[in-house]
Amino acid sequence: MAKLKVTLIKSPISHTQRTRATMYALGLHRIGQTVVIDDTPELRGMTRAIRFLLQTEQVEGAESTAKPAVTKPAARKKEASKS
Secondary structure, eight states: OOEEEEEEOSOOTTSOHHHHHHHHHTTOOSTTOEEEEEOOHHHHHHHHHTTTTEEEEEESSOOOOSSOOOOOOOOOOOOOOOO
């Protein structure tokens, strides 16, 4: 099945709540974030509805990353201060 590579290129701050909800439903949260989603009529309609915020391209044979894994930086250990 074909996939779509969707990148958020503009901020949704001055747009409606409906626009922001569509963006979050696609799995996009930050400017510059890219997700690979299935190429279905429903998801194409969602990307078309907010096309002024996105850049889309068709990708063949890519794995879906609609819910990307978020990695947190390693926690720093506090060194015991010697007094």
